Amino acid sequence: MAEPWLQARSLRRVYRRGPSEVRAVDGVDLDVARGEFLAIVGASGSGKSTLLNLLAGLDSPTGGSIRVAGQELTALDRRARASYRARRVGMVFQTFNLLVHHTALENVELALAFNGAPRRDRRARARAILARLGLVDRLDHWPGGLSGGEQQRVAIARALVKEPEVLFADEPTGNLDEDNSLQIAALLGEFNARGLTVLMVTHDLALARGSARRLVRMHYGRLAEAPAWEAP
Ligand SMILES: Nc1ncnc2c1ncn2[C@@H]1O[C@H](COP(=O)(O)OP(=O)(O)OP(=O)(O)O)[C@@H](O)[C@H]1O
Ligand SMILES: [Mg+2]
Incomplete structure (x- = not known):
């Protein structure tokens, strides 16, 4: 079998606080194939x-290995890791993390500034992805003038405008009502159907079941494969 796109082995991240330590990630093995839609649930x-x-290259592990397309992520220097984040990875956060003094269009366009896209292409690409996410009438709105669902769609546009290989979504529906949550999940499903690899963290088991094709459960820093029919 071909090597999976992403492979984590014995991955650990320990936070030290004075004499005590928290083993936030405590020996995780995980394989993710290209094109998968994986949901990670857990308390x-x-x-x-x-x-x-760790997988998105935003933090460094205490131990273990992360291979991405055959390359050891933990061995990359700062610059190469920044390039991994800017070009190959899209990230969506629970709290949207939009720049409040920039319009929807600017927020998306700025993602391309770090990605090496030619300046003249950036605006057109940002417009196109926002239009695709149903935000063509909201280009000039500031985040404060958008609903939660709209803000999250802008954040998704910002992550996807780079045409990343993988989307890491950390509780992308955590601040949304049920209708908006379903919309966002459906949207991620559509992009996944077109080949985007998606890793979504969520508290919401029903949402995970409804959208992801594979479910894993995190428990005290460890990961276990969870059959899709497992009781909550
Ligand atoms: N910067 C930090 N310093 C110290 N401990 C931390 C830090 N970040 C996280 N932790 C601890 O690591 C553990 C895992 O935190 P993490 O944020 O990964 O959990 P989570 O599963 O995402 O939780 P939630 O569902 O509430 O978002 C927690 O016990 C947390 O308190
Ligand atoms: Mg969390």
């Missing part, structure tokens, strides 16, 4: 965000 504090941040 608050089980290490889901920590794991996602």
Whole structure:
């Protein structure tokens, strides 16, 4: 079998606070194939965000290995890691993290500034992805003038405008009502159907079941494969 697109082995992230330590990620093995839609569920504090941040290259592990397309992520220098984040990875956060003094269009366009896209292409690409996410009438709105669901769609546009290989979504529906949550999940499903690899962290088991094709459960920093029919 071909090597999976992403492969984590014995991955650990320990936070030290004085004499005590928190093993937020405690020996995780995970294989993700290209084109998968994987949901990671688990209780608050089980290490889901920590794991996602490690895989996205936002944080460095205490131990273990992460291979991406055959390359060891933990061996990359700062610059190469920044390039991995800017070009290959899209990230969506629970709290949207939009720049409040920039319009929807600017927020999306700025993602391309770090990605090496030619300046003249950036605006057109940003417009196109926002239009595709149903935001063509909202280009000039500031985040404060958008609903939660709209803000999250802008954040998704910002992550996807780079045409990343993988989307890491940390509780992308955590601040949305049920209708908007279903919309966002459907949207991620559509992009996944077109080949985008998606890793979504969520508290919402029903949402995970409805959208992801594979479910894993995090428990005290460890990961276990969870059959889709498992009881909550
Ligand atoms: N910067 C930090 N310093 C110290 N401990 C931390 C830090 N970040 C996270 N932790 C601890 O690591 C553990 C895992 O946190 P993490 O944020 O990954 O959990 P989570 O599963 O994403 O939770 P939630 O569902 O509430 O978002 C928690 O016990 C948390 O308190
Ligand atoms: Mg979290």
